[in-house]
Amino acid sequence: MIQKPSFTRLALAVGTAGMLSNVLAAESGFIEGATATLQARNYYFSRDFSDIVGPNQQSKSEEWAQGFILKVNSGYTQGPVGLGIDAIGMLGIKLDSGGGRVNTGLLPTGSDGKAQDDYSRLGAALKVRLSQTELRVGELTPNLPVLTFSDIRLLPPTYQGASIVSNEIAGLTLQAGQLRSGSLLNEAGDGKMFAKLGHTPQLGADLSTDRFNYGAVDYAFNDKRTSVGIWYAQLEDIYNQRFYSFKHSQPVGDWVLGANIGFYDSQEDGDRLLGNIDNQAAFSQLSAKHGGHTFMLGYQAMFGDDAFPRVFNNITPLGNEVPTYEFAGAEERSWQVRHDYDFAALGIPGLVTTVRYIKGDNVDTGLGFEGKEWERDLDIGYTVQNGPLKNVGIRVRNVAARSSYRSDIDENRLILSYTITLF
Template sequence: MTNFPHCGLLFLCALSFCANAAEPGFIKDASATLQARNYYFSRDFSGIVGANQQSKAEEWGQGFIFNFKSGYTPGPLGVGVDAIGLLGLKLDSSPDRTGTGLLPVQDDGRAADEYSRVGATLKMRYSKTELKVGELQTNLPILQYNDSRLLPPTYQGVSLTSAEITGLTLQAGHLSSTSLRNEAGDEKMIAMLGHLPQRQADSDAFNYAGGDYSFNANRTTASLWYGRLEDIYQQGFVGLKHSQPLGDWTLGANLGYFTAREQGDARLGDVDNRAFYSLLSAKRGGHTFSVGYQAIYGDDAFPRVFPNISPLGNEVPTYEFSYTDERSWQVRYDYDFVAMGIPGLTATVRYLKGNNVDTGLGFEGKEHERDLDLGYAVQSGLLRGLGIRLRNAMARSNYRSDIDENRVILSYTWTLL
C-alpha cells in the first residue's frame, strides 16, 4: 500500500525547488533524520463488551520514519521545504489478532505486508510568522498529535503560526484530510466520543484558531483555543500551566476546561459536553509526584478527532476516562535515574480510577487502570540514538472490555544532516 497522490506532486515540486535554492541559509540550516522503530503491541481482552468478540489484538511491525527540514532562503520572505517519508513492514500478524493500530487491515481481514507514504510541506516565513502548506503534524489542545503506534499520523492542509509579540504564539489552520497512523492514503476525518469512533459521519474540514501566552519568566502559560470539525462538532478550550520553584522543590499545575456542542449539519446529532481537568505535581531531584482530578459533564462523552489523544489530565493510552458524566482521579510517580548517575533511564507508575459513568444501561459505570512504563535512551558511544520503552497496563471496567496490555518499542535514530 503506497500513497503518492497530490502530496507526491507537492514533493516533486519541493525537490525541484530545492535544486534551484542552493542558498547558504536553505542548506546550512537543513536537518535530516531517519528513525527505525520496531514495535510489538499486545492487548488481551476479557469480559468483552460490544459486537467485536475478538479476544486478543497482537501484532509486531518495523517502521522507518524519514524527516527532512530545510532552512530558509535569505531575504525578508524566506522559503523552505519539509518532507516526510514513512514505511511500515509487517513482521507478525494474524486475522484473529489484528486491530492493534500498527498495520492496515485489508478487505480479507489480514494485515497488509507493507504500507508507505511520502509527503512534503512548502513553508514561508516573514519575520516571526510562518505559513505551511501540505503535510502537517499539528499538536494543539483541540487536535493533539498522537504518535503512539508504529508510524505517526499526518494531516493535509494549511497552517499559520505567528510569534511577533514576545511570549504570545498565535496559530490558525484549515485541514482537509488525514493520513491515519496505520494507513497510507488520505481519509476524511471522523469524531470519537469517549472511546467510541463515530464512523457513521465524516468531515473534510477541521478549522482551528488559538494561542498560548507565556509570562512570569515563562513559568506561566495561558491558552485559549477553538476547533471545529465541520458539520459534526465545535469545541472551545481554556488552559493554564504554572511551574513554581520552592526551595528544593518545583511545584506544577496544569488546568484546563473544554466545552463542545454540535456544529453545522450536526451529522452526529446534538453534542453536549463540558470537561474539566487538573494535574498537580511536585518535583524534587529525580522524583516527581502527581495527582489529578477530571470531570466530564453534559449528555455526551468527550469529543475529539479519531484517533487523536487529548491533553485531558487523566487520559492515558489504554482507557481515556472521558465517558459521559465520568469523574476520575489519578496518582502518579515518575523517577529520572539521572539523579542516581544513570542518565537516560526513566520510570513511571500510575493508578487511575473512574466512576459515575452514565452507561445508558441502567447502572453506574466504573473503571480503573494501572500503568508501568520504563524507558532508556543510550546517551553516548556507538549506540547513541538507541532507545527502548517497555509498557505494561492493566485496565478493568464494568461497562467496557477489560484489557491487559504490553508494548515493547525499540527505536534508533540516525542524524543524516
C-alpha cells in the same frame, strides 16, 4: 481510505517552482540549514481482552512490526521572506501477525481480515517565513490541545492542509489553520476525518468531513513560568469546541511545584452528522518535582449529556487520558496519582520510570447502571548513553485496565528505537 495526494503534491510542486530562483541565489541558507534524520522503530504490541463487551468477540490483538520514519527539512532561503520545504517518508513492515490477532493499530487490515505486509506514506510541505511568522502548506504533523500529535503506534498520523504560527510579540503566540484530510496512524492513504465520542468510534461514509478549522491565542509571562491560552476548533458539520488553559511552574526551595488546568466546551456543528453533542470537560493536574522524583495528582470531570469528542484515532491532552482508557465517558469523574523518576539523580542517566493509577466512576453508560473503571500503567525506558549502541532506546509498558461496562484489557508493549542523524 481514499487516496488524496493532491494537497501534498500541489504544495510540493508550487513550492519547488517558486523556490528555484531563490535557492540558486541563496543556497547557503536553504542547504546549510537543512537537517535529515532516520528513525528505526521496532514495535511489539499485545492487548488481551477478557469479559468482552460488544459485537467484536476477538479475544486478543497482537502484532510485531518494523517502522522507518525519514524526515528531511530544508533551511530557509535568504532575504526578508524565507522559503523552504519539509518532507517526511514513512514505511511500516509486518514482522508477525495473524487473522485472529489484527487491529493493534500497528498495521492496516485488508479486506480479507489479515494484516497487510507493508504500507508507506510520503509527503511534503512548503514553508514560508516572514519575520517571526511561519506559514506551512502540505503535509503537517500538528500538536495542538485540540488535535494532539498521536505518535502512539508504529508510524505517526499526518494531516493535509495549511497552518500559520506567529510570535511577533514576545510571549504571545497566535495560531490558525485548516486541515482538509488526514492519514491514520496505520493507513497508507489519506481521506476525510471522522469523530470519536469517548471510547466509541463514530465511523461511516456519511459521518466524515474534509474541514478541521482552528485558531488560538497563547500568552506566556512571569519569565515563561505562567501561560494562559484560548483555543477554538471546528470539525465541520460534526462538532465545535473551545478550550481554555492555565499552566504555572513555581520553584520553592529545592522543589518545583506545577499546575496544569484546562476546560473544554463542545457542542454539535452545522449539519450535525452525529446529532446533538453536549460535553464540558474539566481537568487539573498538580505536580511537585524534587531531584529525580515527580509526583502528580490529577482530577478530571465530564459534564453534559455526551462523552468527550475528538478527531478519530487521536489522543487528547485531557489530564487523565492514558494509553488504554480515556476516562472521558458521559458524566465520568476520575482521579489519578502518578510518580515519575529520572535515575540520572542516582548516576544512571537515560533510565526513567512512570507509574500511574487512575480510577473513574459516575459514567452514564446508557445501560441503566453506573459505569466504573480503573487503569494501572507501568512504563520503563532506557536510552543507551555511550558505546556502539549509543542512542538506542528501549521502552517497556505494562497496563492492566478493568471496567464494569466495557472490555477488560491487559496490555504489553515493547518498543526499540534508534535515530540516525544523516546531516
